Amino acid sequence: MLHTVNKSSSEKSTLVSCLRLAADDADILLIEDAVYAAMTGTQTESIIQSALARYQIYVLEPDLECRGLDKSRLISGVKAVGYDGFVELSVKNSAVHSWL
Amino acid sequence: MKFNILVNEGPYTHQASDSAYQFAKAAVNAGHEVIRVFFYHDGVYNANRLSAPSVDDRDVVNQWVRFADEYEIDLAVCVTASLKRGILSDQSALRYGKNVDNIEKKFQVAGVGYFIEGSIIADRTIVFGD
Numbered sequence: 337m338l339h340t341v342n343k344s345s346s347e348k349s350t351l352v353s354c355l356r357l358a359a360d361d362a363d364i365l366l367i368e369d370a371v372y373a374a375m376t377g378t379q380t381e382s383i384i385q386s387a388l389a390r391y392q393i394y395v396l397e398p399d400l401e402c403r404g405l406d407k408s409r410l411i412s413g414v415k416a417v418g419y420d421g422f423v424e425l426s427v428k429n430s431a432v433h434s435w436l
Numbered sequence: 437m438k439f440n441i442l443v444n445e446g447p448y449t450h451q452a453s454d455s456a457y458q459f460a461k462a463a464v465n466a467g468h469e470v471i472r473v474f475f476y477h478d479g480v481y482n483a484n485r486l487s488a489p490s491v492d493d494r495d496v497v498n499q500w501v502r503f504a505d506e507y508e509i510d511l512a513v514c515v516t517a518s519l520k521r522g523i524l525s526d527q528s529a530l531r532y533g534k535n536v537d538n539i540e541k542k543f544q545v546a547g548v549g550y551f552i553e554g555s556i557i558a559d560r561t562i563v564f565g566d
C-alpha cells in the first residue's frame with residue numbers, strides 16, 4: 337500500500353500514526369508540509385531513520401522546491417520523486433491511503 | 437489505469453486542490469485516465485465560478501475547467517456540501533429563492549454515491565485534503 341502524509345508532525349500526528357500502523361514494506365510518500373520530515377536536522381529525523389528499515393520513504397520534490405528546501409539535505413535513504421513518480425507509486429501499489 | 441480523485445479542501449486554503457490538479461495532470465500525461473474528480477466538504481469551493489483571483493495568481497477554478505475540457509474529465513460537486521456552503525446551481529438558486537447561482541457549468545452536482553461509484557469503476561482512488 338502507498339501511504340501519503342501531507343502535514344508536518346509539528347501540526348498533526350499523522351506521520352507518527354502512519355509510521356506506527358503501516359504494514360512492513362509499505363511505500364510512504366511525504367507531500368505538502370510533510371516534506372519537512374525528510375530533512376536532516378529536524379525533530380523527526382530519528383523517527384524517519386528508523387522507519388527506513390521497514391519502509392521505502394519518498395518525498396515529493398516539487399513540494400521541497402517550493403519551500404526552498406535543498407535536496408542535498410535529505411535524510412540518506414529518502415528518495416525524491418516528481419508528480420510522475422507519485423503516479424507511478426500509485427500504480428505500483430494496489431491501494432493508496434491518504435493520511436489527512 | 438483509471439484514477440478517481442477526491443478533493444476535500446477549497447482552493448487557496450492550503451495545497452490540496454493544487455496537489456490534486458498536479459497529480460491528475462501527471463496521470464494523464466503518463467497515459468492514464470482520470471475518470472472523475474469529486475469535490476466534497478470545502479472542496480466544493482473549487483466550483484465557484486464567481487472566484488476572481490488576481491492576475492498574478494493561479495486561477496484554480498479555471499484550471500480545473502480547462503483540464504476537464506482538454507481531457508474530457510468528469511468534475512462533480514457534492515450536492516449537500518455545496519448547498520450549505522452557498523455553492524448553487526441555477527436549479528438550486530431557483531428552488532431556494534436565491535438571486536444568483538455560482539456553480540461553474542463544467543461541474544455537475546451529484547450525491548456522494550457518485551464518488552463511491554467512481555471508486556468502484558476506477559483502479560485507484562486518491563484523496564487530497566487538509
